[in-house]
Amino acid sequence: xxxxxxxxxxxxxxxxxxxxxxxxxxxxxxxxxxxxxxxxxxxxxxxxxxxxxxxxxxxxxxxxxxxxxxxxxxxxxxxxxxxxxxxxxxxxxxxxxxxxxxxxxxxxxxxxxxxxxxxxxxxxxxxxxxxxxxxxxxxxxxxxxxxxxxxxxxxxxxxxxxxxxxxxxxxxxxxxxxxxxxxxxxxxxxxxxxxxxxxxxxxxxxxxxxxxxxxxxxxxxxxxxxxxxxxxxxxxxxxxxxxxxxxxxxxxxxxxxxxxxxxxxxxxxxxxxxxxxxxxxxxxxxxxxxxxxxxxxxxxxxxxxxxxxxxxxxxxxxxxxxxxxxxxxxxxxxxxxxxxxxxxxxxxxxxxxxxxxxxxxxxxxxxxxxxxxxxxxxxxxxxxxxxxxxxxxxxxxxxxxxxxxxxxxxxxxxxxxxxxxxxxxxxxxxxxxxxxxxxxxxxxxxxxxxxxxxxxxxxxxxxxxxxxxxxxxxxxxxxxxxxxxxxxxxxxxxxxxxxxxxxxxxxxxxxxxxxxxxxxxxxxxxxxxxxxxxxxxxxxxxxxxxxxxxxxxxxxxxxxxxxxxxxxxxxxxxxxxxxxxxxxxxxxxxxxxxxxxxxxxxxxxxxxxxxxxxxxxxxxxxxxxxxxxxxxxxxxxxxxxxxxxxxxxxxxxxxxxxxxxxxxxxxxxxxxxxxxxxxxxxxxxxxxxxxxxxxxxxxxxxxxxxxxxxxxxxxxxxxxxxxxxxxxxxxxxxxxxxxxxxxxxxxxxxxxxxxxxxxxxxxxxxxxxxxxxxxxxxxxxxxxxxxxxxxxxxxxxxxxxxxxxxxxxxxxxxxxxxxxxxxxxxxxxxxxxxxxxxxxxxxxxxxxxxxxxxxxxxxxxxxxxxxxxxxxxx
Numbered sequence: 001x002x003x004x005x006x007x008x009x010x011x012x013x014x015x016x017x018x019x020x021x022x023x024x025x026x027x028x029x030x031x032x033x034x035x036x037x038x039x040x041x042x043x044x045x046x047x048x049x050x051x052x053x054x055x056x057x058x059x060x061x062x063x064x065x066x067x068x069x070x071x072x073x074x075x076x077x078x079x080x081x082x083x084x085x086x087x088x089x090x091x092x093x094x095x096x097x098x099x100x101x102x103x104x105x106x107x108x109x110x111x112x113x114x115x116x117x118x119x120x121x122x123x124x125x126x127x128x129x130x131x132x133x134x135x136x137x138x139x140x141x142x143x144x145x146x147x148x149x150x151x152x153x154x155x156x157x158x159x160x161x162x163x164x165x166x167x168x169x170x171x172x173x174x175x176x177x178x179x180x181x182x183x184x185x186x187x188x189x190x191x192x193x194x195x196x197x198x199x200x201x202x203x204x205x206x207x208x209x210x211x212x213x214x215x216x217x218x219x220x221x222x223x224x225x226x227x228x229x230x231x232x233x234x235x236x237x238x239x240x241x242x243x244x245x246x247x248x249x250x251x252x253x254x255x256x257x258x259x260x261x262x263x264x265x266x267x268x269x270x271x272x273x274x275x276x277x278x279x280x281x282x283x284x285x286x287x288x289x290x291x292x293x294x295x296x297x298x299x300x301x302x303x304x305x306x307x308x309x310x311x312x313x314x315x316x317x318x319x320x321x322x323x324x325x326x327x328x329x330x331x332x333x334x335x336x337x338x339x340x341x342x343x344x345x346x347x348x349x350x351x352x353x354x355x356x357x358x359x360x361x362x363x364x365x366x367x368x369x370x371x372x373x374x375x376x377x378x379x380x381x382x383x384x385x386x387x388x389x390x391x392x393x394x395x396x397x398x399x400x401x402x403x404x405x406x407x408x409x410x411x412x413x414x415x416x417x418x419x420x421x422x423x424x425x426x427x428x429x430x431x432x433x434x435x436x437x438x439x440x441x442x443x444x445x446x447x448x449x450x451x452x453x454x455x456x457x458x459x460x461x462x463x464x465x466x467x468x469x470x471x472x473x474x475x476x477x478x479x480x481x482x483x484x485x486x487x488x489x490x491x492x493x494x495x496x497x498x499x500x501x502x503x504x505x506x507x508x509x510x511x512x513x514x515x516x517x518x519x520x521x522x523x524x525x526x527x528x529x530x531x532x533x534x535x536x537x538x539x540x541x542x543x544x545x546x547x548x549x550x551x552x553x554x555x556x557x558x559x560x561x562x563x564x565x566x567x568x569x570x571x572x573x574x575x576x577x578x579x580x581x582x583x584x585x586x587x588x589x590x591x592x593x594x595x596x597x598x599x600x601x602x603x604x605x606x607x608x609x610x611x612x613x614x615x616x617x618x619x620x621x622x623x624x625x626x627x628x629x630x631x632x633x634x635x636x637x638x639x640x641x642x643x644x645x646x647x648x649x650x651x652x653x654x655x656x657x658x659x660x661x662x663x664x665x666x667x668x669x670x671x672x673x674x675x676x677x678x679x680x681x682x683x684x685x686x687x688x689x690x691x692x693x694x695x696x697x698x699x700x701x702x703x704x705x706x707x708x709x710x711x712x713x714x715x716x717x718x719x720x721x722x723x724x725x726x727x728x729x730x731x732x733x734x735x736x737x738x739x740x741x742x743x744x745x746x747x748x749x750x751x752x753x754x755x756x757x758x759x760x761x762x763x764x765x766x767x768x769x770x771x772x773x774x775x776x777x778x779x780x781x782x783x784x785x786x787x788x789x790x791x792x793x794x795x796x797x798x799x800x801x802x803x804x805x806x807x808x809x810x811x812x813x814x815x816x817x818x819x820x821x822x823x824x825x826x827x828x829x830x831x832x833x834x835x836x837x838x839x840x841x842x843x844x845x846x847x848x849x850x851x852x853x854x855x856x857x858x859x860x861x862x863x864x865x866x867x868x869x870x871x872x873x874x
Contacts, residue, residue, distance in 0.1 A: 050146040052079075056104060056131070057139040070125075070148050072117035089114035089122065100129070104142060107131045112149075124153040176278035179264070182271050184210035184239055196257060196278045211236050222251055242271045248281070255282040307408045314401025316343040316373060328391070328407055329355075344370050355385060376403060382410070390414045427501040429479055430486035438500030438508055442564040445498065445512045449557055456557035457511040457520035460571035461489075461527065464549045464583040466505035469537070473546070477537035481546070488530045493523070508568065517556055517588070524552045524586035532584065549584035551575050560589050604657045604664070607641070611667050616641055618675050619849035622858065622867075623695065623820060623842045626834050630872070632862045633840055634693030634733070637676055638849050639668065658699065665701030666711075672696050673715035679852065680731045687859065695733040697765060700740035703747065709754035729758050735765040735786065749780055756781040763820070767808060778815060784839075785812045789823025792843070796828045806836050813837065827871050845869055 044051045050067035061079040092113045103109030108130035115123055126147040134141050176193035180186055186208045194204050199216055211232045218231040242263040250256045261276040302309055308325030318341045347369050351362040359365045380394040395405040425437030449456040470478040489499050498510040534545040553574025561567040570589040578587035610616050620635035641649040658665050676694045683692045702708055741748045752762050763784035787808050791801045812819045821833050824843030861867050
């Protein structure tokens with residue numbers, strides 16, 4: 001380098017050498033530090049101490065193998081703070097980060113935290129940290145030691161719980177408890193201790209001297225007429241002996257305490273103190289005295305109770321008996337009073353006089369009875385003596401051997417029970433068998449007919465128009481008719497026949513031993529004639545007699561059933577068939593009747609499955625405004641049930657099943673509401689500018705349960721706070737029939753008011769076919785009346801129908817309601833309805849109900865005016 005002197009070269013060489021040496025020294029120091037860290041870390045791992053370090057300047061984090069093992073972290077998982085944070089108990093995450101930062105700022109500290117290991121176990125840890133500055137790099141390093149304190153935490157919790165349990169037990173003991181140490185200082189007591197000894201609460205504290213507590217009763221004179229200090233010294237001297245003691249002490253107030261003391265010793269026998277219990281036994285002493293009196297009284301009572309009593313020992317020797325036993329069993333007193341009398345002597349006496357029944361060998365009978373008695377088992381049975389007396393005998397073994405036997409005369413009770421059983425099996429009004437008894441008799445006759453191979457007939461008899469008797473003349477007259485019916489049945493039927501009344505005006509008869517079915521028909525005809533004769537009602541005047549007739553169903557064994565329940569059910573079906581055909585006749589059961597019932601049941605089961613498996617669909621029939629352009633207002637949604645053969649059942653095929661089962665009606669109604677909601681949401685998205693409304697029908701059964709509005713709102717999703725459900729509900733119209741409303745008009749109005757308040761529209765469906773009150777119609781929150789199709793069908797031909805429709809439209813308009821005509825099928829009907837001022841129409845003239853996938857095409861047709869009927873001019 002030009003211009004550099006030798007001195008400069010030397011200085012430069014020295015500087016370069018010094019720099020090289022410094023860098024080498026730094027590497028040596030860094031290497032030594034790393035080796036030292038590794039040695040410390042290895043030592044910590046050998047000691048199973050979880051540790052880690054973190055460079056606060058670079059964020060670099062390192063976990064020891066022990067740290068990973070305690071926290072359930074695999075070796076190949078990167079060391080990241082976020083990973084530990086995710087494992088922390090949710091309640092510890094906020095404060096742990098805050099506490100660590102505070103510790104870093106302070107140069108170190110302690111933090112407690114809880115952590116969920118990867119296996120789901122919750123563990124407790126103590127973290128101790130220290131912050132140092134790396135002398136090599138100058139970085140701030142955090143060193144942390146994590147101590148698993150889970151076992152310690154659990155032990156502390158267990159100790160706290162056990163201490164709490166013991167404290168609760170001590171305080172809840174029904175006796176006083178005190179524990180004094182070897183210096184006679186109070187260490188443990190409960191509240192009851194102070195109450196029993198009448199010690200002031202402020203005197204009871206840990207460490208108080210025994211003598212200080214004894215002073216209170218001594219000053220009250222409870223230890224006798226001796227000086228207080230002397231009494232204290234004597235009691236203290238006794239206590240210092242630390243001897244077990246038990247005694248009763250009567251206090252001046254008359255109460256008695258039982259005091260039991262036990263010394264407490266360690267494993268070497270050294271006295272640690274003594275524990276004493278104090279029990280107020282005043283009541284027990286009184287009870288013992290009362291018990292002695294009761295025993296004396298019991299002896300008197302046993303001797304005078306109306307039951308016989310005997311007691312024998314383990315050798316069957318007679319120990320005790322009362323006079324009632326001798327009277328009840330007609331036993332001589334000498335038999336019991338002679339020395340060594342035993343139960344075997346009683347057995348022998350009764351066996352020889354035939355009290356146990358005839359026997360050729362009385363001794364063998366006595367030996368058998370003695371063998372059973374020596375088993376000393378509890379026994380209870382009834383025995384009828386030759387004189388008809390019924391005894392209830394109950395024996396109970398004694399712990400010391402032998403047993404006590406109680407003999408009760410239940411002759412009258414048995415007779416009364418037989419009468420009660422007869423009454424329980426008898427209809428109280430007519431004296432005939434009731435349902436339960438008749439079924440028992442019928443089962444018996446079926447068994448007998450099966451053995452004899454003969455026919456049995458069951459007749460089910462129902463009185464036609466019987467309700468009118470009760471309504472017109474009162475229930476007393478109705479009861480008179482029922483009693484007379486039972487009388488006539490008894491007169492016409494054989495003595496071998498059985499008659500029962502099932503309830504109301506339903507009677508049954510079982511005719512066993514028939515040779516042919518004609519015999520049953522002849523009997524039914526005879527009963528028909530007998531029951532058709534006028535009945536006296538017991539009232540005065542010209543209407544004192546009524547004429548009613550029976551409907552009789554006949555089921556035959558074995559062809560119509562082999563069980564009582566089946567025969568009764570089939571006879572019932574035949575009776576209903578007779579009633580359907582006009583009544584006042586009899587009818588044999590046929591398989592077709594049962595088949596109809598089975599079809600109904602199969603339909604119901606299939607319908608339940610269809611609802612459950614979402615097999616039903618909603619068809620839509622359009623509703624058009626009755627203006628020249630016939631604008632589309634919306635659709636009535638109608639349930640359809642696709643069948644496996646490809647056909648589709650309309651609701652009329654299964655509506656009776658739905659209306660007959662409340663739970664089905666509810667499930668169907670909720671399903672329809674949810675489907676309607678989904679369809680309306682689709683319409684709102686597809687045609688945002690159209691105000692298409694969906695009309696759904698509510699079943700009368702849905703009104704049987706309260707909170708209909710709430711259930712529908714839940715199904716329609718309108719029970720939230722947003723306005724979107726409100727907009728959706730405004731597109732729903734709920735159709736109810738007059739009969740559904742008039743079942744309970746007030747309740748129906750309340751439900752409809754709630755729905756109307758949420759935005760839904762309400763309409764009366766099939767208006768004019770039911771019974772309704774115009775007063776209620778005025779009050780109900782109804783927007784629309786739907787005129788039933790029965791009035792539209794002959795509108796152009798029947799002036800009466802035209803007048804009814806005109807009146808309905810006028811009535812609706814007077815009440816500010818709209819009208820919809822259902823079942824419009826001809827252009828002339830449409831034109832007449834337009835002339836009458838009807839507001840809207842629906843029917844096959846415009847469109848049949850269509851599946852959901854055809855709705856879009858139909859709306860497009862409406863947009864092109866292709867829906868207008870041919871010849872319509874508006």
